Amino acid sequence: MAVLEDAEIARRLSALPGWSREGDAIVKRYEFPSFAEAIAFVSRIAARAEMLNHHPDFAIHYRVVTLSLWTHSEGGITEKDMAAAAEFDEAVG
Numbered sequence: 001m002a003v004l005e006d007a008e009i010a011r012r013l014s015a016l017p018g019w020s021r022e023g024d025a026i027v028k029r030y031e032f033p034s035f036a037e038a039i040a041f042v043s044r045i046a047a048r049a050e051m052l053n054h055h056p057d058f059a060i061h062y063r064v065v066t067l068s069l070w071t072h073s074e075g076g077i078t079e080k081d082m083a084a085a086a087e088f089d090e091a092v093g
Contacts, residue, residue, distance in 0.1 A: 069084055
């Protein structure tokens with residue numbers, strides 16, 4: 001799977017509300033009403049990540065969860081990251 005070009009990354013991010021590029025990764029910050037809800041979200045993401053075989057980096061700060069995605073084996077952002085971002089957004093509901 002090839003690393004996406006900068007213009008394609010920008011185009012694709014415009015369709016993923018809240019996601020932004022930080023270096024060679026795409027990142028989104030989710031805020032929840034409670035710590036328990038933040039952890040429940042992480043559990044839902046973990047299950048989906050296993051199904052996709054594509055795992056984000058998590059940062060958990062009380063009620064805020066930040067996800068970072070990039071394809072380690074390719075050294076950058078690929079289609080796999082964009083698809084995972086859309087999938088993970090569905091897990092918020």
